[in-house]
Amino acid sequence: MIAERSSAERRRNSRKAEIVAPPPGFRLPKPIRRFQRQAPMYALQAIGALAVRLRELTGRDVIDVGRIMEVVQFIYQQRELARRGSNYAVDDFGFDPQWTESFLNVFKALYHDYWRVETTGAEHIPASGRALLVANHAGVLPWDGTMIKTAVFVEHPHPRHVRALVASQFMGMPVMSWFLRRTGQAVGHPDDTRRLLERDELVLVFPEGTRGTGKSFRDRYRLRRFGRGGFVATAIRAQAPIIPVSVVGSEEIYPMVGDLAPVARLFGLPYFPITPFWPWLGPLGIIPLPSKWRIQFHPPVEVAHLPLKAAEDQHLVMALADDVRDTIQRGIYENLKLRRGVFL
Amino acid sequence: MLFGCDVADPVSAIEAMDFVHADTRLSVIGKLIRQLHIDTVVHLAVMVDAAHGERSVHETDVIGTMNVLVGCAAPSSPVRRLVVKSSQAIYGAGANDPSFFSEEMINWDKTTSGLTRDLLEMEQLVSEFALRNESCGVTVLRLGSRVSEDTSLARYLSLPVVPTFAGFDPRLQLLHEDDAADVIVRATVGDHSGAFNVAGDGVVLLSQAIDIMGGRAAPILPPYARWFSRLALRLLAGVDVPAHLADMIAFGSVMDCSRLAADFGWRPAYSSRSAMDALALGKQVELIEAPSPQQEYELQVYLQQRRRRERQLSN
Numbered sequence: 001m002i003a004e005r006s007s008a009e010r011r012r013n014s015r016k017a018e019i020v021a022p023p024p025g026f027r028l029p030k031p032i033r034r035f036q037r038q039a040p041m042y043a044l045q046a047i048g049a050l051a052v053r054l055r056e057l058t059g060r061d062v063i064d065v066g067r068i069m070e071v072v073q074f075i076y077q078q079r080e081l082a083r084r085g086s087n088y089a090v091d092d093f094g095f096d097p098q099w100t101e102s103f104l105n106v107f108k109a110l111y112h113d114y115w116r117v118e119t120t121g122a123e124h125i126p127a128s129g130r131a132l133l134v135a136n137h138a139g140v141l142p143w144d145g146t147m148i149k150t151a152v153f154v155e156h157p158h159p160r161h162v163r164a165l166v167a168s169q170f171m172g173m174p175v176m177s178w179f180l181r182r183t184g185q186a187v188g189h190p191d192d193t194r195r196l197l198e199r200d201e202l203v204l205v206f207p208e209g210t211r212g213t214g215k216s217f218r219d220r221y222r223l224r225r226f227g228r229g230g231f232v233a234t235a236i237r238a239q240a241p242i243i244p245v246s247v248v249g250s251e252e253i254y255p256m257v258g259d260l261a262p263v264a265r266l267f268g269l270p271y272f273p274i275t276p277f278w279p280w281l282g283p284l285g286i287i288p289l290p291s292k293w294r295i296q297f298h299p300p301v302e303v304a305h306l307p308l309k310a311a312e313d314q315h316l317v318m319a320l321a322d323d324v325r326d327t328i329q330r331g332i333y334e335n336l337k338l339r340r341g342v343f344l
Numbered sequence: 345m346l347f348g349c350d351v352a353d354p355v356s357a358i359e360a361m362d363f364v365h366a367d368t369r370l371s372v373i374g375k376l377i378r379q380l381h382i383d384t385v386v387h388l389a390v391m392v393d394a395a396h397g398e399r400s401v402h403e404t405d406v407i408g409t410m411n412v413l414v415g416c417a418a419p420s421s422p423v424r425r426l427v428v429k430s431s432q433a434i435y436g437a438g439a440n441d442p443s444f445f446s447e448e449m450i451n452w453d454k455t456t457s458g459l460t461r462d463l464l465e466m467e468q469l470v471s472e473f474a475l476r477n478e479s480c481g482v483t484v485l486r487l488g489s490r491v492s493e494d495t496s497l498a499r500y501l502s503l504p505v506v507p508t509f510a511g512f513d514p515r516l517q518l519l520h521e522d523d524a525a526d527v528i529v530r531a532t533v534g535d536h537s538g539a540f541n542v543a544g545d546g547v548v549l550l551s552q553a554i555d556i557m558g559g560r561a562a563p564i565l566p567p568y569a570r571w572f573s574r575l576a577l578r579l580l581a582g583v584d585v586p587a588h589l590a591d592m593i594a595f596g597s598v599m600d601c602s603r604l605a606a607d608f609g610w611r612p613a614y615s616s617r618s619a620m621d622a623l624a625l626g627k628q629v630e631l632i633e634a635p636s637p638q639q640e641y642e643l644q645v646y647l648q649q650r651r652r653r654e655r656q657l658s659n
Contacts, residue, residue, distance in 0.1 A: 086555035089617070092547055092598065093443055094515045171595070172439030174511025174567045181515070189442040191449075 044072070070105050077102045093196075094181035097161060103183070107150040114290050115249060117147055121297035122155040124243055130197045131300065132235045133162065133204040135245035136223055136328050137212030140273045142166070143288060144250040148204060151295050163196050164204040165189075169270060190234050197238035204245075205231050207321070214259065214271035220251035221336065223329050229314075229321035232303075236311040241300035244324050246331030249293030252342050254278070291342055294335040298327050346650075347380060348643060349373070350389070360654065361647055368408035374415030377423060384425040386532050387412050388642050390466065391459075392431035392487065393495050393586070398458055405462045406469070413473045416480065423480050427531045428470050429642075430486045432517070432543065433588040434463040437597035444600040447486070447539045458587040467539070474537070483531040488519035488543025488599060488616075489592070491623045498623060500583050500593070506554045507577065509570075510563040514596025515547035520614035520622060525645035527608070532646075536607045541599035544616040550593060552617075556624050567594060 027033070051063040081102055090096045111117050125131065135148060145164045153159045165188040170176045186192040188205070196203045206212060207226040215224065235242050258274035278285030301324060303310075310316055346361040348354060354363060366372045368389045377385065389408055391401045409428070416423040435445040436456055442449070452464065467484060474482040491498040500506065519542060527542050554561045565573040570590045577583050585593075605611050614622065 086552040088552075090515070090547065090549060092515075094547065094549065094596075168440040174509070177439070177511065177595075178513035182513075186443050187441070191442040191444065191446075195444065 040072070044068070067109075070109070074102070074105045077105075090182070093163075093184070093186050093192075094178075095161075095163070095184040096182050097184070100161065100183045104150070104153060107146055108154060111147060111150045111154060115147065115293040117151060117249075117293040117295055119151045119155045119295045119297070121299075122151065124297045124299050125152060125156055125160070125202065126241075126300075127156075127158040127160075128200065130200045130238060130240040131202055131243055132193075132197065132231060132238075132240045133202060133243050133245050133297075134231060134324055134328070135204060135206055136247055136332065137206035137208045138215070138220065138247070139250040139288070140213055140254040140256055140271075140275070141286075141288070142206075142213065143253060144247045145204065145206070147250070147293065148245060148247065148295060152202065160202050162202045162204045165193060165206075167209055167270070169210075169268070172268075190230055193231070193234045194238055197234070197240045203240075207231050207325075210270035214273070215256070216259070217251070217255040217257055221248070221332050223325055223332075226321050226325045229317045232317045232320045232324070233311040236303045236306050236317070237308060239304050241302050241304070242320075242324055243300045244298040244327040244331065246296045246298070246328050246335055247293070248295075248332055248335040248339060249291045252291035253288035255289075289343075292339055292344055294339060296331045296335055298331060301327075345380075346647070347376070347382065348647070349376070350643075354644065360651060368411050369403055371411055371414065373412055374418055377415045377421070378418060381422045383422050384427075384532060385412065385416055385423055386427045386528065386643075386646075388429045388528070390429045390431075390463075392429065392433060392463075393459075401459060402462050405459075405466045409466045410469055413469055417473060417477055421477075421480070425481050425483070425532070425535075426470075426473075427483045427485065427528065428466075429528070430463055430467055430484050430539070431459075432486055432488045432541070432597060432599055433459050433592075434467060434486060435597055435599070436460045436588065437514075437591040437595045439595055441595070441597070444598050445541070446600040447541055447603055460588050481535060481537045483536055484539040485527060485531055486539060486541050486599065487524050487527075488517050488541075490519050490521060490524060491619060492521045496584060496586055496589050497592075500577075500585060500589070501553055501557050501559070501623075503581060503583060504559055505562050506557075506559045507562050507564050507573075507581065508550060508554075509565045509567045509573070509594045511567060512563075512594050513549050513551050514593060515598050516550055516553055516592070516596060516616065517543045517547050517598045518614075518616040518619040519543045519612060520619040521642075522645070523612035523614055523619075525642050525649070527604075527610070527612070528642055529646050529649065530608055530610060534608065538603075538607075540604045540607065541601045542604055542612065543599050543601055544612045544614050544619050545601075546615045546617055547596075547598055548616045548620050550596075553620050556620050558624065570594065 028036070047063065047068060048065055051061070051065050054062040081099060088096060088098065133148065135144065138144060149162045149164065152162050161184050163184045163186060166180055166185050168187050168189070170180060171187055186196060188209070193203060193205065208224040209227065211224040215222075232242070254273060254275045256273045256275055260272040260274060264270065264272035275285065277287075301320070303320070348361050348363045349366045351365065351367050364376060366376065376382070387409065389404060389412075391404050416426055434450060435441070436451065450464070450467070452468075456464070470482060470484055474480075489495070489497050491501065523544065524542070531540075548556075551561050565576070570587075574585050574587070574590050577585050601611075
């Protein structure tokens with residue numbers, strides 16, 4: 001039974017309510033603070049009204065309100081993510097899906113509006129289960145990887161995260177190392193490939209590696225050597241179908257006319273590109289050109305019927321790797337024909 | 345019968361154990377083993393935190409282990425089981441490494457320095473011993489980084505402002521002290537030969553770990569020439585960051601513990617994340633009153649658990 005307390009006792013035991021004083025220091029007057037809070041809303045309303053007005057005047061959409069809302073959504077998403085503090089979990093590879101998806105709007109904008117990517121064959125990607133995507137690699141920076149990842153997310157009925165494998169040199173670079181890991185990439189090591197496939201992930205490899213990204217502009221769309229076919233051996237061991245991917249358009253984003261090898265060696269980079277804009281224009285030279293892209297996912301090459309020890313059969317492995325390479329090369333030529341022009 | 349052996353007195357009084365003052369760096373161990381008919385040797389006098397100076401780490405880890413092995417390897421030796429403590433630091437940490445280290449991924453010819461090289465040398469001795477003495481089962485436990493209060497990593501993470509390498513946020517894998525003690529007991533009473541990675545499930549990012557500790561990450565250290573950052577940390581922050589730890593907080597190192605789960609049928613009770621939370625809560629050390637050298641702690645926890653069990657049996 002709870003004993004009744006007298007009012008005097010209650011008063012004695014109760015703590016005095018603390019008066020929340022405004023923090024010391026300069027504060028703007030109240031109406032201005034209120035306006036600060038509501039400014040984003042007013043700005044959006046004004047832009048909306050302007051968009052309506054411009055449509056009435058010109059008869060077409062000059063300002064796309066939906067796009068602006070996407071930007072606002074992106075900013076709010078980032079603020080939400082910052083509020084998580086340390087209360088989030090990454091997988092064992094250091095992948096943070098929530099954080100990665102917050103950047104999706106940016107990459108979707110690049111995908112739809114900047115490079116106007118047309119994707120075919122997305123139905124060849126399994127909705128669940130493992131698969132090894134094998135693509136050609138081009139452009140000085142790996143934008144093709146981001147666009148393939150975005151393509152699977154945008155075009156596939158079951159959006160999935162693609163885990164790309166990157167050269168280990170990038171894992172030693174500041175900023176790159178954590179950004180790549182956080183967005184789901186792993187080291188291009190056979191053990192990492194095997195582990196990702198065993199977790200039934202979609203894994204993306206570029207067997208050309210930096211030989212592909214660092215090739216000069218006049219060699220565009222000519223595939224380099226496909227490593228030593230290690231990706232085929234890994235796929236056979238993991239019983240994962242191989243899906244060849246042809247990417248067209250990535251070659252023109254940075255037309256590389258030269259390579260300053262001594263500078264590259266100095267910074268520990270695989271190559272130091274010279275383009276018409278880099279390094280002459282400084283940071284502006286990093287902006288990729290808006291070429292027209294096409295991505296084609298080819299029908300999967302099944303390896304499940306092969307015995308596990310076929311992975312040691314170097315002849316078979318190289319033959320399969322060459323098949324995959326031919327499929328990709330053919331796909332590139334077909335898609336180049338379908339493209340009306342480099343920037344159209 | 346149980347015999348303890350250390351250079352210092354045990355911190356807490358332990359019943360059911362005879363204590364001998366002995367240094368593993370001297371050959372007295374061999375005499376003890378033969379005269380007392382020891383059948384199981386648990387070798388924990390291995391420094392896995394190089395904060396005590398590289399010279400003494402080498403003496404303890406390599407020369408000390410050699411003496412223990414020589415003691416166990418004598419003809420007509422009574423030893424049937426040997427448990428050796430090792431560390432995750434044996435794999436080193438680098439940008440070129442795979443995302444997970446499994447037990448056979450040791451890079452023997454890596455030109456490493458400090459603790460990693462000493463541990464490599466030590467494990468080489470142990471594997472040679474295992475090859476020559478087939479009657480003796482050898483278990484090597486590669487324990488993950490621990491964050492009890494007196495490890496370099498814990499001291500580093502406990503700084504109010506934690507300087508980190510600019511542009512790096514590696515994955516850390518941690519092991520709680522209780523799990524470390526637990527796995528040593530399991531290896532001692534069980535029959536599992538070979539090397540085993542032991543660490544908590546999952547990973548925790550360095551930035552998360554700093555946040556859990558309530559500190560602030562300051563990405564100010566230049567990512568190149570890590571010896572310079574180590575010197576700066578020692579002089580300015582008073583924290584000694586050994587070479588293997590500097591590599592770890594730049595590139596991270598994560599082990600694959602599936603062999604442990606398969607062979608021992610046991611997983612650490614604390615995940616990496618909860619080990620970090622435990623450190624933040626300060627609930628880490630409940631058994632020990634005074635700070636003690638690390639190798640002692642594990643022995644004490646084992647003995648106290650044993651005593652508790654005995655008391656339960658007698659009740």
